[in-house]
Amino acid sequence: MKVTFPHMGNMSIVIKALLKELNIEFIPPPPITKRTLSLGVQHAPESACLPLKINIGNFLEAAEKGADTVLMAGGIGPCRFGYYNQVQREILNDLGVNLNMIVLEPPDNHIGELLKRLRTLTGSNSWWRVVKAIRFAFAKCEALDDLERAASRIRCRELQRGDVDRVYAQGCQAIDQATTPKEIVQCRDEYLTKMRSLPLDHLKRPIRIGIVGEIYTLLEPSSNGFMEKNLGRLGAEVSRSIYLSEWVNEHLLKGLLPVKGHKLTRKRAQPYLNCMVGGHGQESIGATIEYAQQGYDGVIQVGPLTCMPEIVAQSIMPNVEKDFHIPVLTIYVDEQTGEAGLMTRLEAFVDMLERRKRIQVESGLQG
Amino acid sequence: MVKDLLYLGVDVGSVSTNLVLIDKWGDVKEALYLRTQGRPLETIQRGLANLAERYEDHQIGGVGTTGSARTLASVVLGADVVKNEITAHAVAASRLVPGVRTILEIGGQDSKLILLKDGVVSDFSMNTVCAAGTGSFLDQQAARLQISIEEFGELAVKSNHAVRIAGRCSVFAESDMIHKQQMGHSLSDIVAGLCEALVRNFLNNLGKGKKLEAPMVFQGGVAANVGMRQAFEKALGHEIFIPEHHKVMGAVGSALLAQETVNHAGGFTQFKGFSMAEEQIVANSWECGDCPNLCEVIEIQEAGQLLARWGDRCGKWENALAVARSETVPEAQVQTAGQ
Numbered sequence: 001m002k003v004t005f006p007h008m009g010n011m012s013i014v015i016k017a018l019l020k021e022l023n024i025e026f027i028p029p030p031p032i033t034k035r036t037l038s039l040g041v042q043h044a045p046e047s048a049c050l051p052l053k054i055n056i057g058n059f060l061e062a063a064e065k066g067a068d069t070v071l072m073a074g075g076i077g078p079c080r081f082g083y084y085n086q087v088q089r090e091i092l093n094d095l096g097v098n099l100n101m102i103v104l105e106p107p108d109n110h111i112g113e114l115l116k117r118l119r120t121l122t123g124s125n126s127w128w129r130v131v132k133a134i135r136f137a138f139a140k141c142e143a144l145d146d147l148e149r150a151a152s153r154i155r156c157r158e159l160q161r162g163d164v165d166r167v168y169a170q171g172c173q174a175i176d177q178a179t180t181p182k183e184i185v186q187c188r189d190e191y192l193t194k195m196r197s198l199p200l201d202h203l204k205r206p207i208r209i210g211i212v213g214e215i216y217t218l219l220e221p222s223s224n225g226f227m228e229k230n231l232g233r234l235g236a237e238v239s240r241s242i243y244l245s246e247w248v249n250e251h252l253l254k255g256l257l258p259v260k261g262h263k264l265t266r267k268r269a270q271p272y273l274n275c276m277v278g279g280h281g282q283e284s285i286g287a288t289i290e291y292a293q294q295g296y297d298g299v300i301q302v303g304p305l306t307c308m309p310e311i312v313a314q315s316i317m318p319n320v321e322k323d324f325h326i327p328v329l330t331i332y333v334d335e336q337t338g339e340a341g342l343m344t345r346l347e348a349f350v351d352m353l354e355r356r357k358r359i360q361v362e363s364g365l366q367g
Numbered sequence: 368m369v370k371d372l373l374y375l376g377v378d379v380g381s382v383s384t385n386l387v388l389i390d391k392w393g394d395v396k397e398a399l400y401l402r403t404q405g406r407p408l409e410t411i412q413r414g415l416a417n418l419a420e421r422y423e424d425h426q427i428g429g430v431g432t433t434g435s436a437r438t439l440a441s442v443v444l445g446a447d448v449v450k451n452e453i454t455a456h457a458v459a460a461s462r463l464v465p466g467v468r469t470i471l472e473i474g475g476q477d478s479k480l481i482l483l484k485d486g487v488v489s490d491f492s493m494n495t496v497c498a499a500g501t502g503s504f505l506d507q508q509a510a511r512l513q514i515s516i517e518e519f520g521e522l523a524v525k526s527n528h529a530v531r532i533a534g535r536c537s538v539f540a541e542s543d544m545i546h547k548q549q550m551g552h553s554l555s556d557i558v559a560g561l562c563e564a565l566v567r568n569f570l571n572n573l574g575k576g577k578k579l580e581a582p583m584v585f586q587g588g589v590a591a592n593v594g595m596r597q598a599f600e601k602a603l604g605h606e607i608f609i610p611e612h613h614k615v616m617g618a619v620g621s622a623l624l625a626q627e628t629v630n631h632a633g634g635f636t637q638f639k640g641f642s643m644a645e646e647q648i649v650a651n652s653w654e655c656g657d658c659p660n661l662c663e664v665i666e667i668q669e670a671g672q673l674l675a676r677w678g679d680r681c682g683k684w685e686n687a688l689a690v691a692r693s694e695t696v697p698e699a700q701v702q703t704a705g706q
Contacts, residue, residue: 031658033658035660035661036659039643186619281562317576318577342451344435347451348451348452349491351454352487352489355488359485
């Protein structure tokens with residue numbers, strides 16, 4: 001059995017750690033490139049959303065390298081993602097690519113259900129070993145998230161362009177290679193320190209932008225036109241509403257671990273949207289309110305084109321914008337998204353927020 | 368006698384390349400409207416050559432570029448400020464029409480809606496997936512009906528009963544127009560109907576959920592079309608103001624931004640001089656084969672010397688240049704190369 005999985009931000013490092021701990025052979029898909037996307041676009045239904053297309057591309061490229069089993073997440077609720085694993089299986093079958101699919105779905109009642117599904121994967125490993133492997137992989141996940149958070153925060157302050165991203169990439173690599181929980185923490189601390197000791201503009205008072213929206217386009221930089229990096233380089237401090245460790249804990253481990261969840265975020269959305277609409281619709285509304293309350297200057301909502309939960313959230317956003325005085329820019333991405341158009345929008349948004357802030361500061365000084 | 372300094376604004380768009388010179392009071396002294404015709408580099412040089420006949424290097428106090436080829440233009444000219452079209456248009460409109468709250472802008476291949484509050488952009492939207500209702504489409508239809516684009520608007524104003532035309536998609540709009548013609552509707556009614564359909568499309572695509580308030584300004588090449596102006600006034604119920612230099616507002620805005628930037632930076636401009644009109648500037652591109660991304664890297668050379676590179680996702684080529692530059696010219700504006 002040679003297992004592969006879809007890419008989603010730094011997730012490959014985490015899954016690699018998990019599979020390695022369980023002594024399962026794996027073949028990670030090659031990094032997402034234009035070829036990955038074209039393969040996906042070629043074989044996926046045109047109206048399906050971007051994540052499906054990239055996933056298919058990943059699987060096909062991994063199959064070329066010899067993978068025979070796919071580890072894929074599933075889901076419940078109105079979002080289409082929940083049945084993507086089925087659609088993908090059918091598409092791959094039609095193409096004559098025989099990949100066995102193991103679906104990790106959020107358990108309905110108990111963590112045991114997830115473990116049962118994992119059984120097909122884990123084989124002869126003892127449960128103790130499995131739990132240990134999950135904990136080890138999760139430690140990597142948290143460390144990677146910490147690095148990513150720091151990078152998005154300080155990228156706008158770098159004096160030499162590209163410094164932060166270089167250290168961030170090195171840090172991810174180091175965490176990837178770490179073999180013990182202790183080493184993971186050491187790597188994280190080492191690279192956080194390295195990042196902070198880069199030549200930075202510490203006096204800068206940048207505008208702060210929160211990014212909310214659909215999880216895949218939030219977590220996978222190549223799907224959102226490297227939005228966090230570009231915003232940082234335009235001079236904005238960036239925060240994201242969802243990180244991988246939070247999602248894994250909430251959706252796969254049923255909140256077993258003490259990681260910040262989004263229960264409160266969803267509660268904040270209630271005056272505007274009091275029922276589940278699938279995906280991260282509620283979280284997008286709630287997180288926008290949270291960012292406004294934390295004094296952020298603006299929010300960018302991102303989702304794949306035709307994403308139903310985000311469309312619902314988008315139609316509610318004008319009310320949130322008005323009530324909380326926070327500008328929201330909505331950006332949908334798909335394979336047609338032009339890089340130039342995206343950059344123009346980001347640049348204009350940053351400009352707008354900077355001018356607004358300057359006026360607020362000036363009037364604040366006078367008042 | 369030392370003349371007052373002038374500021375050059377250059378807007379290189381898909382359809383037109385505009386160059387303006389403003390004086391320190393913000394008055395437009397010179398406005399060139401050239402067709403880009405897919406050759407931005409040559410068009411910029413053509414415009415520059417035109418200006419060089421009447422002006423000299425020392426008169427230029429600052430340069431700003433905007434439009435989709437703003438980075439390219441900035442490299443060629445030595446721009447002091449490189450800004451997106453939205454900011455540029457907003458700056459120009461709020462200077463020329465104080466108190467403006469809504470800017471409707473329709474250019475060659477894009478349309479924008481910009482809302483301002485207290486002279487600052489408070490919200491904006493740009494057409495994303497479709498170009499129905501932009502200048503190119505009107506151009507095409509005018510050509511099909513064999514009337515000049517100027518007459519087009521006047522014809523629309525003559526109509527007293529605009530025909531309803533499907534404006535969601537420009538291909539279907541065309542078939543609908545042909546259908547209406549075959550039915551026997553008058554040309555002026557059809558043209559007026561087309562203007563209304565385009566306005567409806569604009570407001571549906573860009574204005575959804577936004578409150579459009581007066582005073583309103585309509586700018587961009589299409590603003591010259593009186594039929595479009597009338598359709599906007601009918602749909603919005605407000606008088607719409609069209610600034611004198613509506614065609615070149617982006618360039619005016621970037622000239623104003625250049626003035627601001629240069630004054631802020633102590634009065635020195637990066638302008639390379641009108642001689643750039645004569646220089647041999649070559650744009651090269653190649654596909655980098657180091658990974659399956661196959662990025663198309665673009666490289667600009669002036670007389671054999673490398674000016675700028677962009678287009679690579681990983682930043683390898685771009686950074687190689689930045690490093691080379693920071694070694695030779697310490698104060699080099701690495702920023703301009705990277706956008």
